[in-house]
Amino acid sequence: MVHLHKNQFSVVNALSNYYLNDHANVHRGVHSLSQRATDQFEAVRKLTREFINAAHEKEIIFTRGTTEAINLVANSFGKAFIEEGDEILISAMEHHSNIVPWQMLCDEWGAVLKVIPITDAGEIIMAEFDQLLSGKTRLVAVNHVSNSLGTINPIQEIITKAHKVAAAVLIDGAQSVPHMRVDVQELDADFYCFSSHKMYGPTGIGVLYGKEYWLNDMPPYQGGGEMIDKVSFEETTFNDLPFKFEAGNNQILLIPSHSERPFNS
Numbered sequence: 115m116v117h118l119h120k121n122q123f124s125v126v127n128a129l130s131n132y133y134l135n136d137h138a139n140v141h142r143g144v145h146s147l148s149q150r151a152t153d154q155f156e157a158v159r160k161l162t163r164e165f166i167n168a169a170h171e172k173e174i175i176f177t178r179g180t181t182e183a184i185n186l187v188a189n190s191f192g193k194a195f196i197e198e199g200d201e202i203l204i205s206a207m208e209h210h211s212n213i214v215p216w217q218m219l220c221d222e223w224g225a226v227l228k229v230i231p232i233t234d235a236g237e238i239i240m241a242e243f244d245q246l247l248s249g250k251t252r253l254v255a256v257n258h259v260s261n262s263l264g265t266i267n268p269i270q271e272i273i274t275k276a277h278k279v280a281a282a283v284l285i286d287g288a289q290s291v292p293h294m295r296v297d298v299q300e301l302d303a304d305f306y307c308f309s310s311h312k313m314y315g316p317t318g319i320g321v322l323y324g325k326e327y328w329l330n331d332m333p334p335y336q337g338g339g340e341m342i343d344k345v346s347f348e349e350t351t352f353n354d355l356p357f358k359f360e361a362g363n364n365q366i367l368l369i370p371s372h373s374e375r376p377f378n379s
């Protein structure tokens with residue numbers, strides 16, 4: 115028998131209670147099981163907003179994890195804002211989920227990927243960052259905490275400097291959110307991504323936080339399901355935030371009983 119941490123146990127309990135008692139499509143049914151599942155799903159959105167102190171629930175997009183959140187931004191932000199010759203900055207200590215989507219974006223739009231070097235001690239060389247940052251930089255994508263080195267990056271300084279040249283900043287928070295308090299408004303991050311499975315939750319669900327300001331002007335990433343408003347063969351209109359970015363059914367999200375909630379620990 116595997117010994118579970120009490121937080122893991124509360125997630126397993128919540129999942130099995132859900133599958134035994136409330137299992138149904140979220141937002142896609144009018145029957146009571148679907149209503150209960152939807153209520154739980156949306157209650158987790160509210161909790162997640164509080165957890166990272168986002169300004170609105172519409173800024174909390176459920177994805178299948180950090181990787182999908184980054185791909186969503188690379189695709190959608192790319193379509194809306196990237197032109198030939200624009201530059202994307204990443205650091206030399208990124209997880210491949212925060213490298214490959216930007217390479218694909220650069221191939222698609224003729225943008226240029228620039229890599230901020232790191233020291234032998236595994237820290238971003240801020241003087242090099244200052245050199246690379248310019249009026250051509252459209253987006254800076256760095257992790258908050260490195261999965262390979264454990265480095266905690268100076269993201270506050272990176273965000274402040276990037277905003278001075280009007281570049282957006284995406285923070286890969288897969289390794290930070292489980293270990294430290296994150297306040298996206300205080301940081302002024304444009305996008306912040308994390309995965310449930312790294313914080314006792316189920317695999318196959320994660321979060322993209324995005325400022326409403328950007329998300330409003332970004333096109334949908336995938337089509338079908340809750341992201342639609344009206345569909346006809348001639349034309350489809352899209353739902354409001356956050357649903358515009360939530361195509362198809364996702365992993366269900368659940369709230370463990372209050373005393374067991376991982377968010378409280």
Ligand SMILES: Cc1ncc(COP(=O)(O)O)c(C=O)c1O
Nearest residue numbers: 179180181209211261286288309
């Ligand atoms: C820093 C970092 N970014 C991104 C990821 C990818 O996360 P996921 O597989 O949940 O999408 C990981 C996972 O190990 C990670 O540590």
